[in-house]
Amino acid sequence: MEPLIFSERAVNILVFLKQVPDTQKVKIDPVRGTLIRKGVPSVTNPFDESALELALEIREITGGRVSVLTMGIPDSENILRDALTLGADEAFLITGSDFAGSDTLATSYALSNAVRALSPFELYLFGKQATDGDTAQVGPEVAAHLDIPVVTFVQSVRKVDERGMVVERMVDNGRQIVEVDFPVALTVVKAHKRLRMPSLAGIMDSFGKPVQRLGSGDIGVDVSKCGLSGSPTRVKKIFSPKHQTAVHFIEGSSEEMAHGFLVILKKEGVYG
């Protein structure tokens, strides 16, 4: 179903992006149990790309601003630059050693303070989860800190008007149609549409748009609630899910392999 969008009020959107290592090339610091990001290619979290595409589509119809924000090392400015070439209006990078080692509580605390420090938005968009941590917790936690409603696992937007939105979200055994007023936070699943490609004009335009850097002082956080010191959870250890037993090959002719397959199913009690 095509979204029905008839807002007469411009909708200002803040999209939260996260720079993630390419999941196939992950490395872990064996001593500290934290992620080593050096030497691993970084990308924008794919679910956040869906959130950005949704924001740009809504803006095409309602007008308003699309702002992007990330928290991370200085290098994560790259994903903000990418978003600017696609047409994001402004970009914010929260960075500094105070934020290193944040778990979801510390991250959501810092992000919610950044939101309060920036101009008000009607809509806060998150990818449903990041492909490095896979927690899916930061979106709902930010909403809780801001005391605004949250709708998780959104797959499409049915309506946007002056008051709010009607969206469709995925649940375990189906879908839900949910109505909510602004301001609201949404976490979005992978969209059917891929993130657009930058246009030449978009790339040229982006050169004029600065990425604003914000430290702990700029967003008014209590640094003891940020980073490792503000994180109630600790990674005790990281290990590989090694497969314990080697594969056992079933060999022979097609008939013999088919027979062997069924014998094993019966032996293991999964069939017959």
Place this chain on the structure above:
Amino acid sequence: MYSGVWVFVEKGSDGVNPVSFELLSKARELSNELGGELTALCFGDSGTVQTASLAEYGADRILVVSLENDLLNNPEVMARHFSAAINEKKPSVVLAGATSFGRTMMPIIAAEIKTGLTADCTELAVDTERKILLQTRPAFGGNVLAMIECTVSRPQMATVRPHVFKLKKINPSKKPAVELKSYPIPEKRIATVLETIYEEETLDISASDIIVSGGRGLGRADGFELLQRLANKLGGALGASRGAVDLGWISPAHQVGQTGHTVNPKLYVACGISGAIQHLAGMRGSDMIVAINEDPDAPIFEAADYGIVGDLYEVIPKILEEVVTSTR
């Protein structure tokens, strides 16, 4: 002092979501090691609570937080009542299923209470010396497992992946104490569910004990017809890799992997699936994995218990010939 383990009892299509019983079964063990009571936390009214079942799976106590019927599908409202109950009763551990509901409600609670929450755990244990919960979860699409602990803040909260823990009944020595509580929560602006559309059950492949899955190696869309016949014979559901879904051979509802379903069936048959790490992340928890692939070096064989190197278009018809109609 914070003590005791709580398990959130989630509503299911008929009564209680099975993940809540799985969690109670595991939490019974954890409770014995931690010392303290195991409480099943329900929402609604005491008339609807399945006291006997909750006790059979190990609950010492049942706490019923009263909530109007039409708010029982709202994770935001439930989170606020849940937080109030936690603040009053101070449990040491709070567990919920990593369902779409649990994964929405629990982060809201964690942020309100300001404590740690570990997402989508696949193993829970107790450090008996320090009496704390050790929470193990996959990260990076299942490439690594991380053991997480919440050392100081309480409660220690976790969502736990469905189908990971086995159901285990006990013989309850006494009836559980049932307590009904109601918390005055100021009304807040929330999202309203207008309508819930239930998909056909056949589409919820993660609920199936047997999954027959296909990938690009099928070579053509109608390969899934063959796999469907095998799935039907075995009494299982049809799965697919992202590659096959992206080619339009089958609908995304069947997709297994990091951006699709996470499944833990008793049997997973991977046909023509090379075994990209993102796919493995979605099916590694299966009890038994059988891979059929022409390429003996395909990474899927590293994750498999049994392998068949051969042409699936030759082998599967032979299986179908030999198999009698499933008795399931």
